[in-house]
Amino acid sequence: MSNVKSNPTKTEVAIIGGGPIGIEMAIVLKRAGVDYLLIEARQIGDAFMQWPANTHFFSTPEHVALAGVPVHNLSQFSITGEQYLAYLRTLVEMYDLNLRIYEPVTAVSPQENGFHIQTTPWRGPQYYQARYVIMATGGMAGPRLLNIPGEDLPHVSHYFAGPHKYFRSRLMIVGGRNSAVEAVLRCWRVGAQVSLSYRQPDLNYERIKPHMSMDIGDRLRKGEVAFYPSTVPVEITPTHIILASTEDGVNPNGSTQKVETDFVLLTTGFVADMRLYADAGVELEGDAEAPVHNPSTMETNVPGLFVAGTAVGGTQSKFKYFISTSHDHVAKIMKAITGKLPDKLGTIPARNNAVTWEEVKAN
Ligand SMILES: Cc1cc2nc3c(=O)[nH]c(=O)nc-3n(C[C@H](O)[C@H](O)[C@H](O)COP(=O)(O)OP(=O)(O)OC[C@H]3O[C@@H](n4cnc5c(N)ncnc54)[C@H](O)[C@@H]3O)c2cc1C
CATH class of the missing domain: 3.50.50.60 (FAD/NAD(P)-binding domain)
Structure with a gap:
């Protein structure tokens, strides 16, 4: 050479x-x-x-x-x-x-x-x-960056490095496709308190792999994973994530809620x-x-x-x-x-x- x-x-x-x-x-x-x-x-x-x-x-x-x-x-x-x-x-x-x-x-x-x-x-x-x-x-x-304040804080991740670090912690996962669903299920099973924010009103169960579809449906229905549908994150602080409601899955409509969390995992592609x-x-x-x-x-x-x-x-x-x-x-x-x-x-x-x-x- x-x-x-x-x-x-x-x-x-x-x-x-x-x-x-x-x-x-x-x-x-x-x-x-x-x-x-x-x-x-x-x-x-x-x-x-x-x-x-x-x-x-x-x-x-x-x-x-x-x-x-x-x-x-x-x-x-x-x-x-x-x-x-x-x-x-x-x-x-x-x-x-x-x-x-x-x-x-x-x-x-x-x-x-x-x-x-x-x-x-x-x-x-x-x-x-x-x-x-x-x-x-x-x-x-x-990663597809959201470009929101706090996205670069040390407790925020764009890559799912595995569930173990989230044991006994509050974790907000953002996303709604197979990768998000897999992270939710694995982290919930290792003992994390998991929440899920998704920009659509519901998960698209048809597109979720069959082996996870029923499982995630059960977790959400039973309230074992707190679900925040039709929301997009607009800011992350060391203690909270601020979720804005959205009607079109993209633009915040002005109404926000503050959710306490220890970690944020952005599975946004x-x-x-x-x-x-x-x-x-x-x-x-x-x-x-x-x-x-x-x-x-x-x-x-x-x-x-x-x-x-x-x-x-x-x-x-x-x-x-x-x-x-x-x-x-x-x-x-x-x-x-x-x-x-x-x-x-x-x-x-x-x-x-x-x-x-x-x-x-x-x-
Ligand atoms: C959690 C997860 C689950 C997935 N599950 C599936 C699945 O079930 N089925 C499926 O088909 N796909 C799945 N994928 C996607 C899968 O990773 C891609 O389909 C696959 O990697 C595509 O192969 P590729 O050869 O096109 O590209 P890649 O595997 O991305 O390979 C591209 C390579 O090019 C190299 N490269 C980039 N730029 C340069 C450069 N300038 N010079 C030299 N080298 C360079 C990169 O380092 C990389 O090794 C999944 C992805 C994720 C994250």
Whole structure:
């Protein structure tokens, strides 16, 4: 490898992002004999290292399997983030992927016949040259901030680090989707006094995973978890949270209430960081900053630069792109670059009815 700008390391395809979709992309290219390099800013599967211990996927194993390698486990039900990390490491070792870790890509510059890529690992800048670039950088670079006073106080968190610290404490959780519901149930079960503020008049039980839906309904109905529907937080102090009522789920209507609490957990979602795309000349659309791309090939408006995985949605508000809906991206990019579809994606063919990449194969 070279760190001299005038003598960059050359590769046919540079894949940026060592999450599940970047890894799946690397495997199918390797199987096809294409020269590639997978570059990850931190460690592979970094997203799953942010989950609290023993957090289970909402998706079942066949939905998170990659490149036709099944995810077997002892329960046959959804696996934990740690189990998935072990699976991702197995894939990297099994296919001996050409991988650089702890190398954040900081510039992708289109050239006449490819791209110059710069990374900035601790040891100093590194330079690469690639014919194609595939960006699979995910959509959860940081928390969605509420921008309210007190959001940065030490007892306020945007990441659920696990339930244990909340034992015998008053905890206000803000949010109403699966992550909020899971945090409510786990914290209540470890002995926290949990309250839930949600901007809508009720939880959307249809969208809550079945194994939690009845459980959370019971806790709220029995008053074991205090529920503050149609509220949004407007201020956090060291001792209180101030909740404002809202009719439209966004704007406070002037009426507020003060709730005493020891901790606040804001499970209000995540935002993507699309600066690398913008700097490379990729057009970004709407508030989500979703990269403009050709849906048949996943190529962006920058020729030779593709996007895959959850990054396709930018900052997603309704989750359309997750692991099982991103295999299609891998197939389309592979076809655009090599003219061939990958032989295997997702889980084993016998269980592949669960995923949709067959639609690509049919075209
Ligand atoms: C609590 C929780 C539960 C979830 N449950 C599910 C579920 O059940 N099913 C599901 O499908 N999804 C689930 N998700 C979402 C899941 O994390 C994503 O679907 C999945 O991680 C997307 O994979 P990806 O490869 O597109 O992106 P990511 O996994 O986000 O990978 C992107 C990678 O790119 C790297 N990267 C970013 N910028 C750069 C750069 N400049 N240079 C180099 N590398 C870079 C990042 O470090 C990261 O490792 C859940 C998320 C949470 C928080």
